[in-house]
Amino acid sequence: MKKTIGGIGAGLKAVAKSLVTPATRFQVGDNPLLCPICRHDEFDRREMLMNTSGMSFMNMDWLNSSACALVCQKCKHIELFAETPSERSV
Template identity: 45%
Template sequence: MVWVGPRQLHCPLCRGTLFWDREVQLNTAGMSFLNLDWANASATGVQCADCSRLELFADSGQVRFSTPEAQP
């Protein structure tokens, strides 16, 4: 389960509640041109386990992951 602030995240496409997490690189054309992709910012990505929709969160401090037993 994923929590964004005090709210549980539901997939806006299929209403699923199980997500996979990943770090997503936010590349820019200028940094890619200079071959400095590693210096770009990153975001927290959550991918719906049912439909694969990907949601990005720039403030990773707002995103929490928990098991169903550990609900807040």
């Protein structure tokens, strides 16, 4: 039983890592995106579900909308976007 639970845990960690992209620079329109806290310009991108109490109550969280979460590489501040900002070249 312990091996099964350990295997499931390892699988979940692998899935979580696969959902995170390497550090990238982004822009919104023509403006480079900077962290509002530390002014760093590299972020990890993740997809996050925007859970609602109604869908959670009915055990249907998977039907909720998702958002793009950019996590600052330096201070770990999280910014949410309805649509993924454009990547910019260095």
